[in-house]
Amino acid sequence: MAVRHFLPSDVSGVNRLHRNVWWPERSAEGWRWLDDNPARQALDAPAGWVVEDADGGPAAFLGNFIQCFWSGDRRSYGATGFSVIVPPGQKGRSRDLIGAFVAQPGCFARYTLNANARSSPLYQRFGMLAWPPRTHALKLSWIINPAACLYSRGLRALVAREPRAASWLGEQLMPPRRRARSADTSRLPDGVSMLDDLSEASPYAGFWAALRDQGRLTADRSPAMLRWRLSDPDLTVRPLHLVRSLKGEITGHALALLGKGNPIEPPTLEILDLEALDRDRGAISALVAALLQLAPALGAAKVRLQVVTEDTMRDLGDLARKARREGGWGHCHVAFTSGFEGAGDWRPTPFDGDYSFCVRPLPLRRRVATSDRPASSQGAPSAARA
Numbered sequence: 001m002a003v004r005h006f007l008p009s010d011v012s013g014v015n016r017l018h019r020n021v022w023w024p025e026r027s028a029e030g031w032r033w034l035d036d037n038p039a040r041q042a043l044d045a046p047a048g049w050v051v052e053d054a055d056g057g058p059a060a061f062l063g064n065f066i067q068c069f070w071s072g073d074r075r076s077y078g079a080t081g082f083s084v085i086v087p088p089g090q091k092g093r094s095r096d097l098i099g100a101f102v103a104q105p106g107c108f109a110r111y112t113l114n115a116n117a118r119s120s121p122l123y124q125r126f127g128m129l130a131w132p133p134r135t136h137a138l139k140l141s142w143i144i145n146p147a148a149c150l151y152s153r154g155l156r157a158l159v160a161r162e163p164r165a166a167s168w169l170g171e172q173l174m175p176p177r178r179r180a181r182s183a184d185t186s187r188l189p190d191g192v193s194m195l196d197d198l199s200e201a202s203p204y205a206g207f208w209a210a211l212r213d214q215g216r217l218t219a220d221r222s223p224a225m226l227r228w229r230l231s232d233p234d235l236t237v238r239p240l241h242l243v244r245s246l247k248g249e250i251t252g253h254a255l256a257l258l259g260k261g262n263p264i265e266p267p268t269l270e271i272l273d274l275e276a277l278d279r280d281r282g283a284i285s286a287l288v289a290a291l292l293q294l295a296p297a298l299g300a301a302k303v304r305l306q307v308v309t310e311d312t313m314r315d316l317g318d319l320a321r322k323a324r325r326e327g328g329w330g331h332c333h334v335a336f337t338s339g340f341e342g343a344g345d346w347r348p349t350p351f352d353g354d355y356s357f358c359v360r361p362l363p364l365r366r367r368v369a370t371s372d373r374p375a376s377s378q379g380a381p382s383a384a385r386a
Helices: 007-018 026-036 038-043 094-105 122-123 146-161 165-169 202-211 225-228 282-298 309-318 320-321
Strands: 003-005 047-054 059-073 074-085 108-110 138-143 193-194 238-244 249-259 270-274 302-305 324-327 333-336
Touching: 003 094, 007 026, 007 047, 007 059, 007 074, 038 059, 038 074, 038 225, 047 094, 059 094, 074 094, 094 122, 122 333, 138 320, 146 165, 193 282, 202 225, 202 238, 202 249, 238 282, 249 282, 270 282, 282 302, 282 309, 282 320, 309 320
Parallel strands: 074 108, 270 302
Antiparallel strands: 003 047, 047 059, 059 074, 108 333, 138 302, 138 324, 193 238, 238 249, 249 270
């Protein structure tokens, strides 16, 4: 059976694959949104690959997300693989999908920052390195509601013994709706505030210009790119966008989303991005402290940062020492193009991977309407996952 590019006509079949492994499905609008990714269109890269079944439909899938990176005025592109789904009946076809992903041209790196324990060993067979070298297996979390986390652990044990219990239980541990949809930011630490302006002349635009001018390899966090990221039609709750300011200048930002990995997991405030100028590395700990302060009122049982570097650990200081270590397997793997220079300057965050659109948002009765979004954003079966 052939491996070919993912097409719009494959959406229904690919959603079925997601449903069969308990992963969140995207709406038709959500898939179109991914297809409209400006970086993907600039490279004319495929939106993914499928293994065809006997009828030509998708029997296995790997998504392809292209990002633009900047190092000063030099632009380059990287590719993130996401949602690698290979059912047991297609055993072995993950090699074809990952091979197609790694072989694609035009990217300084092909990588995943979100491999699970089952899929992690696959990537080394394709010349992908566990990277960053010292933190590729590390995730950090801060427990907010121990009772909810303990209850969820009990539910997981129950479903492991009796898989049918998942359908009986339904959606557990949901916070009150009014809490999930708002955050009281009146008592944030000094210098930290909510961001509500992503215009081209905003203070945030100045932050992005300063971040880019540092010369480090940095994923595109321009106002235009963030406006596109935050326009994901499958969002159900408003992401939190916090900034740290010194003397009227934004020196750091954090983006976080209240998610719920599956119906029996507790709500988690997922840190999707955490970045600061080199002249104010204290912004990192200040922003995480602010998110920890907001989390209880939102109904989050924990706060989690799923991609970290040694620099992040240093910047977090005492907060890193107080965090719970999650992970334990190499969830970050990368294949750099031969001769590429600059990898040592890359400090990836979850934003650089697939977390911003693969995290399952807190399920609510309706998606976020345009008017609900901040003004800045308008405009159990086995499988391998990258």
